[in-house]
Amino acid sequence: MKLITAIIKPFKLDEVREALSEVGVSGITVTEVKGFGRQKGHTELYRGAEYVVDFLPKVKVEAAVEDGILERAIEAIEKSARTGKIGDGKIFVTSVEHVIRIRTGETGASAL
Amino acid sequence: MLTWMKRLVASGAMALAIGATGVMVTSPAYADEAKKPAVTAPAATPATAEPAPVLCSEKCNKADTVWMMVCTALVLLMTLPGLALFYGGLTRSKNVLSIGMQCFMVFSLITVLWAIYGYSLAFTEGGPFIGGLDRLFLGGMTPDSVAATFSKGVVIPEFVFMAFQGVFATITCCLIIGAFAERAKFSAILIFMILWFTFSYLPIAHMVWFWPGPDDIKDVASLEAITARAGWLWQKGVLDFAGGTVVHINAAVAGLVGSYVIGKRVGYGKEAMKPHNLVYVMTGAALLWFGWFGFNAGSALEANGSAGLAFVNTYLATAAAVLGWSVAEWVLKGKPSMLGAASGCVAGLVAITPAAGFAGPMGSIIIGLIAGVVCLWGVTGLKKMLGSDDSLDVFGVHGVGGITGALLTGVFADPALGGSGIWDYVANAVAPDYSIASQLWIQAQGVITTLIWSGVVSFIAFKLIDMVIGLRVKEEDEREGLDITSHGETAYES
Numbered sequence A: 001m002k003l004i005t006a007i008i009k010p011f012k013l014d015e016v017r018e019a020l021s022e023v024g025v026s027g028i029t030v031t032e033v034k035g036f037g038r039q040k041g042h043t044e045l046y047r048g049a050e051y052v053v054d055f056l057p058k059v060k061v062e063a064a065v066e067d068g069i070l071e072r073a074i075e076a077i078e079k080s081a082r083t084g085k086i087g088d089g090k091i092f093v094t095s096v097e098h099v100i101r102i103r104t105g106e107t108g109a110s111a112l
Numbered sequence B: 001m002l003t004w005m006k007r008l009v010a011s012g013a014m015a016l017a018i019g020a021t022g023v024m025v026t027s028p029a030y031a032d033e034a035k036k037p038a039v040t041a042p043a044a045t046p047a048t049a050e051p052a053p054v055l056c057s058e059k060c061n062k063a064d065t066v067w068m069m070v071c072t073a074l075v076l077l078m079t080l081p082g083l084a085l086f087y088g089g090l091t092r093s094k095n096v097l098s099i100g101m102q103c104f105m106v107f108s109l110i111t112v113l114w115a116i117y118g119y120s121l122a123f124t125e126g127g128p129f130i131g132g133l134d135r136l137f138l139g140g141m142t143p144d145s146v147a148a149t150f151s152k153g154v155v156i157p158e159f160v161f162m163a164f165q166g167v168f169a170t171i172t173c174c175l176i177i178g179a180f181a182e183r184a185k186f187s188a189i190l191i192f193m194i195l196w197f198t199f200s201y202l203p204i205a206h207m208v209w210f211w212p213g214p215d216d217i218k219d220v221a222s223l224e225a226i227t228a229r230a231g232w233l234w235q236k237g238v239l240d241f242a243g244g245t246v247v248h249i250n251a252a253v254a255g256l257v258g259s260y261v262i263g264k265r266v267g268y269g270k271e272a273m274k275p276h277n278l279v280y281v282m283t284g285a286a287l288l289w290f291g292w293f294g295f296n297a298g299s300a301l302e303a304n305g306s307a308g309l310a311f312v313n314t315y316l317a318t319a320a321a322v323l324g325w326s327v328a329e330w331v332l333k334g335k336p337s338m339l340g341a342a343s344g345c346v347a348g349l350v351a352i353t354p355a356a357g358f359a360g361p362m363g364s365i366i367i368g369l370i371a372g373v374v375c376l377w378g379v380t381g382l383k384k385m386l387g388s389d390d391s392l393d394v395f396g397v398h399g400v401g402g403i404t405g406a407l408l409t410g411v412f413a414d415p416a417l418g419g420s421g422i423w424d425y426v427a428n429a430v431a432p433d434y435s436i437a438s439q440l441w442i443q444a445q446g447v448i449t450t451l452i453w454s455g456v457v458s459f460i461a462f463k464l465i466d467m468v469i470g471l472r473v474k475e476e477d478e479r480e481g482l483d484i485t486s487h488g489e490t491a492y493e494s
Helices: A010-022 A067-081 B002-012 B062-090 B093-123 B158-180 B186-209 B220-228 B232-236 B244-262 B278-300 B305-333 B338-352 B361-379 B381-386 B394-412 B436-468 B475-480 B482-487
Strands: A002-008 A029-035 A042-046 A049-053 A056-065 A089-095 B146-148 B155-157
Touching: A002 A010, A002 A067, A010 A056, A010 A067, A056 A067, A067 A089, B062 B093, B062 B155, B062 B158, B062 B278, B093 B158, B093 B186, B093 B482, B146 B158, B155 B158, B158 B186, B158 B244, B158 B278, B158 B394, B186 B232, B186 B244, B186 B436, B186 B482, B220 B232, B232 B436, B244 B338, B244 B394, B244 B436, B278 B305, B278 B338, B305 B338, B305 B361, B338 B361, B338 B394, B361 B381, B361 B394, B381 B394, B394 B436, B475 B482
Parallel strands: none
Antiparallel strands: A002 A056, A002 A089, A029 A056, A042 A049, B146 B155
């Protein structure tokens, strides 16, 4: 079982959610985040004062998936989140040791 | 000497139906003024007899009365919530309530002081620099009391006149707080306002706006006699329709001095101090524009053609200033910003204020365009040169805009440029010999007097307060924000 953590452009969130649903991902967690990568920030000008905004708004999508659909899930995110311009984001994959569904106490794949 | 006398006659006669600046007051025909020696006997009244008092119930026009009450409420709207929103949006979110609270409290404080002694010292007869105590605690003022206007034989209720001038005093004081926003101690601000209102606002308002009214002007001798009883700058012939000197330059200098004496905000120049809500700024600027119709057109003191002209100029010059600022910003800085448009709006309103009843519509558009561009420089180039942390650019907008407007009033009041000229109350016509050069010099004297007077009063007041209770909050309080540390509340859920 793997945890996919994707940092994407905020306006791509709906497309990514749909693409993940199609490949069988049953749930995701979304967080609004800020950060920087290779995409530079921008400057804002308020009357005479100029401010450099380093941290840009992004969306972090987290989804725990079974190993069997991992590749398709990654591919779905890649395709749906890509614009080809700098700042499209990153996908991280980490191993998940254990999953428990709180309501029923189920564990493992059936808890997803 | 001859020129000077001529100037005095012509300029003393200024004002008037179309032009008129400021304000006059209590008609000499008041019941309680009848004891004063009559300068000229009204035609119908023998010099030996006391003139019959002018009663509001007989002389006031209902349309004028309604108009002036509506204008008074419009000017209140400029401060609450207009200015509070305009300033509040420009601060960081941790200080927005402190701005609102400062506006509310200063407004209320000055309102009460206005009734107790402010109105009397500004708008009753005294010396050339300050008025008298005839209206202390509004004593003797009844629903039948009247105040003169710029038209002979036209009066309005003195209660309404008092309230209208009162909201001017309050917004002037509230303007100042923007210069030292986000760091000044609340109690220090309130004490400063009492001192500054008493020693700067009241004298300047008296100097620029007080005159006994036109009703008794019959000939050159009576004109000179009336003019001699007016405020010092009025006697010189300074044209200030609605408060370029009295309100804007006066407040801006106080703010600038405050920003120097109080010092820069912690982290100024290193940390981002972005406006936290430009929608508030836009809303506030729009409310200021709306309320300013009362401020400028109401300064005609009657519902007449002069008010109509001031209304149109307030409409046109402001639009021109929005265009001027935005286009200049677009060309020079790359993008036209909402903050720029809102700032241009206020700059235009400030600049047209002294000229509102004097310039023609095309003159007002030019004044607006110039003010928009010059004030953009005021908040960028000039601000760097001044080197102080005038947080919300009170001097850059109100000082620079006020000076620009006060001087350009001298230019665009010229009938040759579509202006109203100066009214000659002896001939009952516009004076034929308008000179831009000499009027510019008179305007400059008004500007310089205000700059120096307000600057000195402010500096002394700030230094005194600094020695006694201190001007600033503690550094840790400033970092945490004045909303929670000075007022015990926060504007937003975090």
